[in-house]
Amino acid sequence: xxxxxxxxxxxxxxxxxxxxxxxxxxxxxxxxxxxxxxxxxxxxxxxxxxxxxxxxxxxxxxxxxxxxxxxxxxxxxxxxxxxx
Numbered sequence: 001x002x003x004x005x006x007x008x009x010x011x012x013x014x015x016x017x018x019x020x021x022x023x024x025x026x027x028x029x030x031x032x033x034x035x036x037x038x039x040x041x042x043x044x045x046x047x048x049x050x051x052x053x054x055x056x057x058x059x060x061x062x063x064x065x066x067x068x069x070x071x072x073x074x075x076x077x078x079x080x081x082x083x084x
Contacts, residue, residue: 004047005047006047007044007047007048007049009049010050011049011050011051012044012049012050012051012052013052013053014041014051014052014053014054015055015056016054016055016056017056017058018055018056018057018058019056020033020037021033021034021037021055041053
């Protein structure tokens with residue numbers, strides 16, 4: 001019998017950009033892309049890897065125009081996003 005593959009790392013941090021979660025769409029979240037990513041993360045966890053996920057949300061705060069790679073637009077500060 002062959003052994004199950006052993007992971008190279010015990011712990012990983014995965015940073016997903018908000019833009020990556022759009023998949024081929026121009027805005028929002030693309031469900032098939034989310035399901036594929038979730039399946040990949042679960043497969044790593046099933047191997048015994050501790051998985052931490054960081055999801056960027058700059059494009060949700062700036063909007064698609066500010067999410068352009070060439071844009072110098074910055075995300076609003078906390079005081080601009082939330083009422084005190």
